[in-house]
Amino acid sequence: MTMLERYAIFVQTLLQKGLPMTLKLIGASLLFALLIGVVFGILRSFKLPVIDKILGLYAMICRGIPTIIFLLFFYAYFTTGTQFWIAVLAISLVEGAYMMEIVKGGLLSIDRGQWEAARSMSLPLTVTIVNIILPQVLLVTIPALMGQIVMLVKGTAVAATIGCMDVVRRAQLLLPKYSYPLEIYAYVLVIFFVMCHFLTWLGKKLEKTVVERIMGEVNV
Amino acid sequence: MTFSWSILVQYWPRFLSGTLTTMKYAAIAIVFAILWGVIIGSITFRSPKVFGPIFKGYVTFFRETPLLVQMYFLFYGVSRYVKVSAGLMGVIALVLNDGAFIAEIIRGGLQSIDKGQSEAAYSLGFSKFQTMIYFLLPQAWKKVMDSVINMLSIIIKDTSFLMWITIWELTYECNQINTYSYNPTTAYLVGAAIYFVLFLLVQGVRRLVMRKDNREGVRAV
Numbered sequence: 001m002t003m004l005e006r007y008a009i010f011v012q013t014l015l016q017k018g019l020p021m022t023l024k025l026i027g028a029s030l031l032f033a034l035l036i037g038v039v040f041g042i043l044r045s046f047k048l049p050v051i052d053k054i055l056g057l058y059a060m061i062c063r064g065i066p067t068i069i070f071l072l073f074f075y076a077y078f079t080t081g082t083q084f085w086i087a088v089l090a091i092s093l094v095e096g097a098y099m100m101e102i103v104k105g106g107l108l109s110i111d112r113g114q115w116e117a118a119r120s121m122s123l124p125l126t127v128t129i130v131n132i133i134l135p136q137v138l139l140v141t142i143p144a145l146m147g148q149i150v151m152l153v154k155g156t157a158v159a160a161t162i163g164c165m166d167v168v169r170r171a172q173l174l175l176p177k178y179s180y181p182l183e184i185y186a187y188v189l190v191i192f193f194v195m196c197h198f199l200t201w202l203g204k205k206l207e208k209t210v211v212e213r214i215m216g217e218v219n220v
Numbered sequence: 221m222t223f224s225w226s227i228l229v230q231y232w233p234r235f236l237s238g239t240l241t242t243m244k245y246a247a248i249a250i251v252f253a254i255l256w257g258v259i260i261g262s263i264t265f266r267s268p269k270v271f272g273p274i275f276k277g278y279v280t281f282f283r284e285t286p287l288l289v290q291m292y293f294l295f296y297g298v299s300r301y302v303k304v305s306a307g308l309m310g311v312i313a314l315v316l317n318d319g320a321f322i323a324e325i326i327r328g329g330l331q332s333i334d335k336g337q338s339e340a341a342y343s344l345g346f347s348k349f350q351t352m353i354y355f356l357l358p359q360a361w362k363k364v365m366d367s368v369i370n371m372l373s374i375i376i377k378d379t380s381f382l383m384w385i386t387i388w389e390l391t392y393e394c395n396q397i398n399t400y401s402y403n404p405t406t407a408y409l410v411g412a413a414i415y416f417v418l419f420l421l422v423q424g425v426r427r428l429v430m431r432k433d434n435r436e437g438v439r440a441v
Contacts, residue, residue, distance in 0.1 A: 064373065064419025065412045066380035068391050073412075076404035077221070150284065157286035161384060168289055175296070182297030189285045189293060196284035 001180055009174055010187050018170035019191065025087060025156045025166055026195075032092035033152060037099025044100065045107035055100065062097030067158055070094060075162045087159035095152045102148060106141035135214045142210055146203025150196045157192070167191055227406045231397045238393030239414050245307070245389060246376045246418075249314035253375060254368065256315050257322025262352055264323060265330040275323075282320035287381055290317055295385040310382045318375045325367045329360030369426040373419050380415075390414060 044055050070090040078086060110133060118128040160168035171188045175181055228235075263275050282290065291313045299309055333356055341351040361368075383392035394411035398404045 060419075061412075061416065064377070064416045066377040066391065066415060068380045068383070069394065069408055069412050069415065072391070072395055072398070073404055073408035076398050076408070154284070154286040157288045161288070168286075168292075172292075181300065182293070185289060185293035185297050188289050189281075192285045192289060193281060197280070200284065 001178065001183065005178060006183075009178060009184060013170050013174060014167055014187055014191065018165065018167035021084075021164065022156060022166040022191075025084065025091070025159055025164065026153055028084075028088045029091040029095065029152060029156060030149065032088065033095040033099055036092065036096025037103050040096070040100040041103025042107065044104040059097045059101055062094045067091065067094045067155060068161065071158055071162055083159070083162050083164040087156070087162065087164050091152065091155050091159070095148065095155060098148050098151070099145065102141050102144045103137075105144075106137040109140050110136050135210070138210050139214055142207050143203065146199060146206065149203075150199050153196055153199065154192065221403050221405045223409060224401075224403055224406050227397070227401045227403050228410055231401065231407075234393045234397060235390070235410055235414065238388065238390035238411075241388055242376070242379050242390040243418070245311065245314070245379045245382060245387070248311050249318065249375050249379065250372055252311065252315045253318040253322055253371075256319035257368075258326055258357065260319060260323035261326025261330065262357065265327045266348075266352075279320045279323050282317050283324065287313065287317045287378055288384065291381055291385055306386050310385055310387055314375065314378055314382075318371060318378060321374075322368060322371055325364050325371065326357075326360060329364035330356055332363060333359050365429060366426070369422065369429065372425075373422045376415070376418050376422065 040055055044052055046052075067090055070093060071087065074086045074090050075083070114132060114136070115128065118132050123132070156166065157168050160166050160172065163169065167188055171184050174184055178184065260275050260279065263271055264279060266272070267276070291310065294313050295306060295309045299306075304312075337355055337359065338351050341355045342348075346354065379389055380391040382389050383395065390411055394407045398407035401407065
């Protein structure tokens with residue numbers, strides 16, 4: 001393979017054509033997954049009788065069934081809609097369930113005494129939530145949430161299997177023209193690794209910042 | 221499109237063979253992934269001079285790249301130079317990927333053990349290897365068993381990726397049945413239900429193991 005071919009494969013096809021689609025997939029899925037996770041996570045922390053059971057079942061279904069089944073089912077079932085939105089639907093549905101569990105766990109980990117103490121000092125509700133509850137929730141959820149976001153980024157690779165034109169699909173389509181599967185897939189692996197490693201690094205940094213802000217420099 | 225029992229009955233043999241293939245690959249991958257994870261986890265915990273950074277790099281890389289692309293890389297890329305069957309390549313991909321996750325779990329468990337344990341073992345004349353086998357790993361295993369069993373259900377889910385490297389497992393059969401019968405609801409709902417039953421089985425095993433563990437804890441106290 002010549003350098004020119006490598007340039008055409010890596011820069012012109014994978015980075016310029018495939019990566020924007022992958023980033024769009026990640027952005028849209030992340031938005032909806034976080035929305036599902038935060039809204040239902042807060043809802044679950046109230047422990048409402050019936051709703052809690054339904055959401056628990058939803059979480060269990062998403063933990064037990066592969067994303068590909070959801071993806072292929074939606075792809076076969078919905079006759080309208082692009083591959084992009086079908087992939088976003090499947091990925092955000094599954095990852096949203098995991099995020100819901102993380103948010104719920106974070107909220108439930110806070111002792112009721114915190115709320116009561118804030119109330120006994122007659123702090124307004126907004127101050128209680130913003131200054132007392134939220135920092136503690138973030139302390140617990142940020143490491144887990146960042147891990148889940150990395151899983152989501154990796155999870156977007158399955159969108160290629162229904163024909164969404166992301167990095168993986170572009171790489172597959174390159175194979176008939178350039179017959180170097182080892183190198184082409186290695187590029188894809190590197191692209192994903194860079195994205196995920198950046199997110200992991202960001203998560204560690206964020207965690208450190210949050211800990212510093214809440215607990216002070218000494219405990220870092 | 222509604223659920224149809226006749227399609228379920230008609231294609232039941234295909235569902236069954238798909239389930240058996242999935243279970244076969246899941247069982248093999250689980251056994252080797254745990255073994256591989258324990259070995260790699262102990263090595264990265266000790267962090268020897270040369271192999272430490274190498275295996276740490278391996279764990280980081282495999283944890284932060286998609287399994288699907290790893291499988292494509294191994295099946296379409298590496299298979300060209302090394303002749304192995306699709307099934308073996310799939311198992312290798314599963315073991316390398318999920319083994320890296322298990323290794324990280326095991327390493328975390330080993331790190332949470334008090335240093336005094338290994339020091340005590342050294343002072344009694346046990347070698348490094350013996351300390352790891354007889355003292356550290358059993359203690360770490362008890363701590364991380366819950367996470368490892370959780371990984372088992374993830375491995376079962378991950379076997380669905382094998383369909384893209386020409387292995388006729390459950391998801392592939394569901395896809396085929398959908399193509400033949402034009403009824404996605406039946407095809408995928410049955411597949412999803414079978415995966416869910418496997419998931420519940422793993423959860424049952426987890427509950428059983430945890431209860432036994434608790435009983436032992438009580439007896440020890």
